[in-house]
Amino acid sequence: MTSWPSPTPPEALAGRRARLRERLRGPVLLASGSARPRNFPAAKYPFRAESHFLYLVGRPLEAAALVLTAEGEVLHVDPPHPDEALWRGETPTLDELSRELGLAVRPLDDLTVPEGAATLPPQDPEAARWLTEVLDRFVEEGSGRELTGPDAALADAMIELRLRQDEGALAQLRQAAEVTAAAHLAGMRATRPGLREARIRAAMEAEIVAAGMSPAYASIVTVHGEILHAERHDGRVAPTDLVLADVGAETPEGWAGDVTRTWPACGRFSETQRALYEVVLGAQERAIAAVRPGAEWREVHRVAARAIVEGLVALGVLRGDRVELAERGAAGLFFPHGVGHLLGLDVHDLEDLGDRAGYAPGRTRSQAPGERYLRLDRTLEAGMCVTVEPGFYVIPRILDSAAELGELAHAVDRAALARFADVRGIRIEDDVLVTATGSEVLTASVPKAPADVEAAMRG
């Protein structure tokens, strides 16, 4: 059984705020957001606070605002309404919250907005409207891609802090990884031919909910792994299917796990499934081995892509010179997404700021088929956390499209590919921390080698 999530200590949060203030001249105002109505005003989606707020305050407080100035730090939040206690129970007073967080806490009504305060656009429209009002300038929700002036400087300072995970962040990511691992084990054990995908998803998410966490993103649990973000779970699992599960847990403070495993519905990989699984696994292992400080992420992606090409040439699915095929982007025919992304408080960390975080200054997205979906293009540094997730997919829209195939059309041996008809999609994904000397796989406890996966499925 996994342990109950423990919050980031107040000193760690204070350290983050201090480091942010050191990096910035001007004042900052950040909103926490509010729960969004679902089908009527009182029925809301589960509240998820804004990530930048969570990074600095560490508690999912609703309708709160953090003010940082040269003079100090104040958290503003409305005191609990007495009538609310009947419905929601007692919540901490502002004094109690202040003691718990080691931070001055005052009512929202006492907010004085510092002149020229920088902010970051929230995802919550209500918070965006509130910021627009109190800052007296237009703040649009979700508009973090196009920032200027103090907001851009704040974004850059936050990126600088959040790109490398501190000790408190690592403690959170390890907790998320532990529960994510439990979810995958539960999924493997719950799988039986004849069940629907939804039953396996339910078993996985139950581990996450039982551990006091939430799914970090829309869970993918599918026998159609070739649909990269499959959202349906109504399919029945056939004995010859592979089940692909891309499921992660998020701590109450918002830190994410993000793991994919692919396992055989019947409990044993067929020879063809195992052969392609080993190709993807080899690619993932080589990519992880390439993760170290100073390495270019683009190169990690290419290591994986080359391994996919080499494996497919060895199996006869691709024909030609492996180096040349790799250079011509043959991997992209079967592995059309990037090898991974930043991981942290967001499952695609800092993606609210567009490519500002994922791409080093001066770099922009490539248009090459194999690389246009790269979410990250930076030199790796110790403390960064990334996912490494190559895959192999048989995607008719690519393999049946002259436009997508281009000159690579003759490189695909259709007869050879047809022999692997019991494989539609395989992805293997782990969460990897860049260490001082190399890397550490945070999700190493999730079974991955075929024999380990088969053993886990036996329970």
Add this chain to the structure above:
Amino acid sequence: MTSWPSPTPPEALAGRRARLRERLRGPVLLASGSARPRNFPAAKYPFRAESHFLYLVGRPLEAAALVLTAEGEVLHVDPPHPDEALWRGETPTLDELSRELGLAVRPLDDLTVPEGAATLPPQDPEAARWLTEVLDRFVEEGSGRELTGPDAALADAMIELRLRQDEGALAQLRQAAEVTAAAHLAGMRATRPGLREARIRAAMEAEIVAAGMSPAYASIVTVHGEILHAERHDGRVAPTDLVLADVGAETPEGWAGDVTRTWPACGRFSETQRALYEVVLGAQERAIAAVRPGAEWREVHRVAARAIVEGLVALGVLRGDRVELAERGAAGLFFPHGVGHLLGLDVHDLEDLGDRAGYAPGRTRSQAPGERYLRLDRTLEAGMCVTVEPGFYVIPRILDSAAELGELAHAVDRAALARFADVRGIRIEDDVLVTATGSEVLTASVPKAPADVEAAMRG
């Protein structure tokens, strides 16, 4: 194992649209809403379409709009983008959708907004902005409480339709009830002293997810039943605790189940728990027996309140004349919420329109302590679906407050109440359909009698 959800047939949906058009002179434009960003634009909350749209179209289509005029009906929705297929799989073309729904389907770009079209304010801010733009008048999300002109007429027509459930709606509500029942059984079976509440919640929600449904509202699974909408699940279940679970399933089309059960953590009610449980159960049974066409909902509430008072007098917790105590609102000290609410596409059905649906024209909320939280005040009619959910709670904020107690302070026998220290909160809730001659409990398969609950916990 529960069956997989089946959608409402197109003819039933066409019938609803026809009935709405008969009731209205003018044209209608309704939006389906869009998925709301969670922590960054690509990471969204699970999409839940607007209820009025779902009622008429029956499919949770994103960013769609329904136009009804005297001349006809058109559903507008953008055709699937080819690039999306890579990530989300193939989605039906507009032609396929049109055949499935028996309705003309055109791209959003082809939308012609009928002059003077009525609409209902969506919960989704994005949809509200879109309606504001295309209707050229301000539509604010979640503003369904204050409608005028054609919007008010549309609201009244929708209420007239939705107050009485048609055959298609009943089929959906029965499916939701079936899965809700499975969830409660799973919760009873999963309960063991020493577990956290979250583990029981996980077992219950897993049944819902496995059945292809979603939780219809934020699940309450708590040993603190006296907190009416307890949102925490971190408490450990002690052997002497009662577990209160208020959990319901929602079909993919949005129809809700809403059931509460309360069971003993150790698998056997203590004498004191059983005594108070029987009081609440008796109140619920008498209230359900009072549900019939022509009955006033306020009177159903009072039947439950009187039964609570009588039971507490019999147990010595209340002192005095039962009729007089009931008239003075003594039930409200231990049962401070309404006996139930409308149930349908929303768990509090039509609550997006405020009390316009729940309260008959000309009626407004009472300020009496026992009745101010009544969500419904109408004469019952066959076809209405309601929840019946009396409770007993020991709420310090009420029982320790001179203001709340008023002249009833002396009516509470503190020593007698203290003998029931192993009870903090009990609620028993079922989903009840008003039939031509009385009522039908849609959720009758969820164990309720103490012996049945204990048997279900043994598995």
